[in-house]
Amino acid sequence: MFRNQYDTDVTTWSPAGRLFQVEYAMEAVKQGSAAIGLRSKTHVVLGCVNKANSELSSHQKKIFKVDDHIGVAIAGLTADGRVLSRYMRNECINYSFTYESPLPVGRLVVQLADKAQVCTQRSWKRPYGVGLLVAGLDESGAHLYYNCPSGNYFEYQAFAIGSRSQAAKTYLERRFENFTDSSRDDLVKDAITAIRETLQGETLKSSICTIAVVGVGEPFHVLDQGTVQQIIDTFEIAAEQEDPATEPDAATGQEAATEQGTAADQGGSTDEGAAPMDI
Amino acid sequence: MQFMASKQPENSLLGPESDSQRTLYPYVTGTSVVALKYKDGILMAADMGGSYGSTLRYKSVERMKPIGKHSLLGASGEISDFQEILRYLDELILYDNMWDDGNSLGPKEVHNYLTRVMYNRRNKFNPLWNSLVLGGVKNGQKYLGTVSMIGVNFEDNHVATGFGNHLARPILRQEWHENLSFEDGVRLLEKCMRVLLYRDRSAVNKLQ
Numbered sequence: 188m189f190r191n192q193y194d195t196d197v198t199t200w201s202p203a204g205r206l207f208q209v210e211y212a213m214e215a216v217k218q219g220s221a222a223i224g225l226r227s228k229t230h231v232v233l234g235c236v237n238k239a240n241s242e243l244s245s246h247q248k249k250i251f252k253v254d255d256h257i258g259v260a261i262a263g264l265t266a267d268g269r270v271l272s273r274y275m276r277n278e279c280i281n282y283s284f285t286y287e288s289p290l291p292v293g294r295l296v297v298q299l300a301d302k303a304q305v306c307t308q309r310s311w312k313r314p315y316g317v318g319l320l321v322a323g324l325d326e327s328g329a330h331l332y333y334n335c336p337s338g339n340y341f342e343y344q345a346f347a348i349g350s351r352s353q354a355a356k357t358y359l360e361r362r363f364e365n366f367t368d369s370s371r372d373d374l375v376k377d378a379i380t381a382i383r384e385t386l387q388g389e390t391l392k393s394s395i396c397t398i399a400v401v402g403v404g405e406p407f408h409v410l411d412q413g414t415v416q417q418i419i420d421t422f423e424i425a426a427e428q429e430d431p432a433t434e435p436d437a438a439t440g441q442e443a444a445t446e447q448g449t450a451a452d453q454g455g456s457t458d459e460g461a462a463p464m465d466i
Numbered sequence: 467m468q469f470m471a472s473k474q475p476e477n478s479l480l481g482p483e484s485d486s487q488r489t490l491y492p493y494v495t496g497t498s499v500v501a502l503k504y505k506d507g508i509l510m511a512a513d514m515g516g517s518y519g520s521t522l523r524y525k526s527v528e529r530m531k532p533i534g535k536h537s538l539l540g541a542s543g544e545i546s547d548f549q550e551i552l553r554y555l556d557e558l559i560l561y562d563n564m565w566d567d568g569n570s571l572g573p574k575e576v577h578n579y580l581t582r583v584m585y586n587r588r589n590k591f592n593p594l595w596n597s598l599v600l601g602g603v604k605n606g607q608k609y610l611g612t613v614s615m616i617g618v619n620f621e622d623n624h625v626a627t628g629f630g631n632h633l634a635r636p637i638l639r640q641e642w643h644e645n646l647s648f649e650d651g652v653r654l655l656e657k658c659m660r661v662l663l664y665r666d667r668s669a670v671n672k673l674q
Contacts, residue, residue, distance in 0.1 A: 285582050286575035293567045326605070327568045 198310045208314060209307050212336035215316035219262035221352045221385040222249060224320040225345035225359060225378055226331040227369045230402030231322035233260040234378040236349070236385060237395050250399045254279035255406040256289045257323035258399050262349035263336075264316035271315060275299065292323030296332045296340050304338030318348045322401055329402065347381060354384040371402055376422055379415070391419055492544035492595040494518055496529045497668040498630030499540035499599045500658045502642060503608045503623050504651035508601035511655040512540050513662075515670035522670055530674050534559045537573040537602030539580075542627040543615065544595035551594060554583060573602025573609040577619065585617030597627035626658075629666045634658035 193199050194207035201207060222235040237246035250260045251272040257279060261268030275295060282290040299319065306312040319334040333348065334340045345363045347355035358381050366374065378398055383391045393416035401407035494516045501510035516524030529548065530540040533555050541548040558579060562571045571579075577600040587593050593615050601610040611621040624638040637658055646654065663669045 285579055286571070287578040288572070288575045291567065291569040293569065294565055297565070325569070 196310060197307055197313060206307060206337075209337045212314040212316050213318075216263040216318035216336065216348060217350065217352075219264075219317070219349045220247075220249070221347060221349035221355060221382065222260040222262045222318075222320055223345070223347040223352070223355050223359070223378060223381045223385075224260060224322055224331045224333075224343070225363070225366055225374060225381070226322070226329045226343075227371070227374050228367050229329055230371045230374055230400060230405070231324070231329045231331050232371075232374045232378040233258060233320060233322050233399045234382045235260050235262070235397050236382060237397055246397075250397050250409055251276075252399075252407050252409075253295075253321075253323075254283070254289060256325075256401060257292055257295065257321065258401055258407040259322070260320040260399070262318050262320075262352075267315045268317040268319065271299065271302075271317065271319065274302065275321075289324075292321060292325050292330045292332065295323070296321055296334060299334050300338050300340040303334065303336060307336075307338055320346060320348065322399075322407075324401055324403065345381075347385070349385075351385040351387060354387060355381040358384045371400065371405075372418075375400065375410070375418060379418060380422070391423070392416070393419060488592045492547075494524065494545045495595075495668070496527060496542045496545055496548070497666055498626055498628040498634065498662055499529065499542050499597075500626040500630045500634045500638075500655060500662075501540065501599045501601050501610055501624065502638060502646070502651060502654065503601075503610050504646040504648060505644075506648065507603040507608055508538060508610055509648075509651045509655055510538055510540050510599060510601055511659055512542070512674050513659065513670050514672040514674050515668060516545050517668045520667070522668065525670055525672060528674060533576055533600075533602075534562065535570055536604040537576050537600060537609075539576075540599040540601075540627075541596045542630075543597055547594040547596050551580070551583070551596065551598070555580075570604075572604035572607075573600055573611075574604075576600055576602070577609070577611040577613065577621075581613050581617060581619040584613050584615065584619075588616045599625055599627060629662060629669075630658070633661050633665055637661065 193201035197206060197208035220236045220238040224231065224233045233250055235249040239246050247265050249265065250258060252258050253272060253275045259272055259275065278295060278298060279290045303315055306314045314336040316336060318336065321332045321334060323330050331343050331346065332340050333343055333346050344366055345359040347359060362377060375398060379396065382396045393412040396415065397409060398415055399407065399409040496516055497513060499510065499512040501508060510530055512529045514526050514528065515522055516527040527545060530538060531552055533539050541551065555576065559571065580598055580600060584594055595615055597615060598613045609621065610623065610625060611619060612625040612627065613619040624635065624642050626634045641654055659673055663671055
């Protein structure tokens with residue numbers, strides 16, 4: 188994408204019929220660190236890669252609880268994401284108060300999309316630079332939606348956004364047909380595996396990823412680091428036997444890293460990933 | 467707080483230009499509504515009378531209306547306020563339908579919405595002079611609740627408004643049980659309505 192004379196304003200069309208500012212906003216999403224989501228009939232799992240500014244700072248919070256039955260993972264400008272989560276929380280709680288019933292996810296997503304569309308049609312506004320993966324439970328089952336800065340929204344069985352998300356998407360495309368009937372634990376494992384794909388060789392530790400689950404009988408919550416590390420440990424050992432063909436280099440790299448990883452993590456949550464700041 | 471005792475015309479609410487915007491007395495009123503849960507859903511009964519003070523003036527007033535796909539609303543009290551409530555609910559259901567997604571407002575949601583409306587109106591000292599009974603079935607779940615003029619709301623297996631509370635509920639308490647059949651439920655309601663007809667001055671013998 189190159190600079191041209193039609194990209195100064197969001198209210199200027201290009202002769203090809205494109206709104207460049209909106210497209211640039213989608214680029215911002217692609218630059219953010221990865222977030223993935225996948226769903227079965229009864230559960231939805233969100234996962235994201237934690238980025239920290241430096242070794243001294245804490246991670247960016249990228250997964251937000253919106254209500255007991257809805258959660259959102261963001262990629263892109265986290266400040267925009269924070270503001271939108273506050274809006275979503277407001278909408279949910281107002282609906283709950285008036286109707287004593289949880290807000291259907293589909294409606295929240297449409298309201299969010301309409302809000303994003305407004306920003307693409309005012310000269311004094313700019314589009315939100317954040318992509319949202321909205322996971323929620325509804326009368327009609329479990330849902331996963333993706334909201335773009337353009338104001339579009341789509342429902343997905345599984346999706347990944349952010350940098351290096353293509354690797355995760357490839358993994359999910361291979362496996363998505365099984366997701367509908369997956370158990371909750373299998374779904375979480377698949378999510379962690381998808382995140383590992385985006386890391387492309389980096390060690391997978393619980394300190395660099397965050398996983399959150401919502402399901403029937405299970406309100407939205409973020410899994411704590413200990414649980415995530417346990418799951419990582421269980422299948423890292425299995426992974427070497429499972430996919431030697433698909434990732435020969437990564438597997439050998441993991442072998443050495445696993446021993447180092449487990450030794451370091453045995454003490455607790457302190458590690459070289461980032462400063463432990465009450466995560 | 468000003469209390470202006472000017473006469474309000476029937477079946478209409480004054481606009482904001484006038485000083486007395488507050489509903490002070492009900493003019494055309496309906497009497498009790500009785501409802502109960504039975505095996506497959508909700509049964510509700512109300513007579514079709516609208517009294518103007520002590521005169522039984524209107525004999526074909528429908529005091530029960532279906533709301534959306536799942537609920538039934540019955541009201542006692544000021545008839546014009548009931549019609550206003552119907553207008554609010556019409557708008558609510560319309561917007562709900564306009565979403566055009568798989569979701570629809572069930573009786574629980576409508577009941578809570580009405581509670582909010584009634585409570586907010588009473589907070590402004592301009593109540594909707596009604597006692598409402600809201601019942602419905604959604605996804606096999608039965609729901610029966612009531613909201614009063616001041617916003618008091620609760621759910622129960624059988625509810626009644628006005629005189630029905632004093633005359634009909636004791637009968638219901640004795641004779642109601644889970645899994646009433648349709649015929650038994652109707653018979654029970656008829657019994658309640660008959661007692662109301664005998665003893666309530668404002669009841670008429672035409673039922674809905």
